[in-house]
Amino acid sequence: MTSSPESGWAVPADADSPHEGGFRARMDITTDRGGPRYGEFSEEIRRLMDLARYACPTPEITDELIDQVRALNKRLEDVQIDEWRSPAGTRIDLPARGNITLPPYEISEGGPDGVVASVTFRPFHLGGNDAAHGGHVAVAFDDLGGMASALAVQGITRTAYLTVSYRSLTPLRTPLRMHTWVENLDGRKAFVKGTLHDGDRLCADLDALFIALKPGQP
Numbered sequence: 001m002t003s004s005p006e007s008g009w010a011v012p013a014d015a016d017s018p019h020e021g022g023f024r025a026r027m028d029i030t031t032d033r034g035g036p037r038y039g040e041f042s043e044e045i046r047r048l049m050d051l052a053r054y055a056c057p058t059p060e061i062t063d064e065l066i067d068q069v070r071a072l073n074k075r076l077e078d079v080q081i082d083e084w085r086s087p088a089g090t091r092i093d094l095p096a097r098g099n100i101t102l103p104p105y106e107i108s109e110g111g112p113d114g115v116v117a118s119v120t121f122r123p124f125h126l127g128g129n130d131a132a133h134g135g136h137v138a139v140a141f142d143d144l145g146g147m148a149s150a151l152a153v154q155g156i157t158r159t160a161y162l163t164v165s166y167r168s169l170t171p172l173r174t175p176l177r178m179h180t181w182v183e184n185l186d187g188r189k190a191f192v193k194g195t196l197h198d199g200d201r202l203c204a205d206l207d208a209l210f211i212a213l214k215p216g217q218p
């Protein structure tokens with residue numbers, strides 16, 4: 001089934017690939033969906049968003065760009081699939097699992113002691129005054145906090161609350177160190193802490209609760 005604004009972006013899961021609940025008990029991972037150049041594709045999309053964020057085209061150039069982006073969107077409409085089988089989010093060999101909606105990160109450590117990643121906020125993550133938007137910092141903490149809790153409970157978790165304290169400005173275009181770990185595991189409840197550093201400087205920290213999903217839980 002294709003997706004388009006007319007069809008309401010509806011891309012249901014495939015009947016051959018059933019699952020119960022809102023998240024799957026196991027997360028499909030892959031290194032080949034989208035082909036060997038899918039990482040380059042993701043990077044070009046990120047670059048498009050960076051450039052669009054700061055572009056001030058003339059009306060004529062805006063006309064031209066609309067036609068070009070529409071042609072690109074048409075091409076992508078033809079290859080829509082459900083979230084469980086899309087490369088974006090499942091390509092574990094790529095930054096942020098190939099998910100272009102996340103700030104790109106590369107994991108250097110992942111296990112029971114937590115997750116350490118290098119995160120780079122891109123120009124399109126701008127909040128203001130050349131610093132990252134606080135919401136994007138929270139997105140990075142949510143994903144990497146979710147990963148730390150998932151590794152600790154050996155299953156899928158969902159965020160119950162997530163509190164980010166912004167301690168100093170988070171720069172764009174700079175590899176930053178994010179560390180997330182489970183401070184306390186109490187049944188289904190994983191209490192997660194996290195830090196985001198630019199060198200020695202603390203940019204933000206995290207206090208969050210993730211809940212392990214019960215089988216079939218939506």
Ligand SMILES: CCCCCCCC/C=C\CCCCCCCC(=O)SCCNC(=O)CCNC(=O)[C@H](O)C(C)(C)COP(=O)(O)OP(=O)(O)OC[C@H]1O[C@@H](n2cnc3c(N)ncnc32)[C@H](O)[C@@H]1OP(=O)(O)O
Pocket residue numbers: 027029092107109110111142143144145146147150157158159160161187188189209211213214217218
């Ligand atoms: C080397 C690496 C290799 C990698 C390989 C790949 C692995 C990748 C793994 C992973 C990566 C992906 C990571 C993604 C992460 C993203 C996560 C999100 O953004 S999730 C979307 C946003 N969150 C929602 O939409 C939740 C909406 N809320 C709910 O669904 C429910 O409220 C839920 C599930 C949170 C809890 O509901 P209930 O019915 O299951 O459980 P109840 O009984 O209510 O709570 C359980 C316990 O938790 C406490 N609790 C629940 N919510 C609380 C709250 N807000 N504050 C305090 N306590 C709370 C309760 O008081 C209860 O505690 P008592 O057992 O009685 O002690």
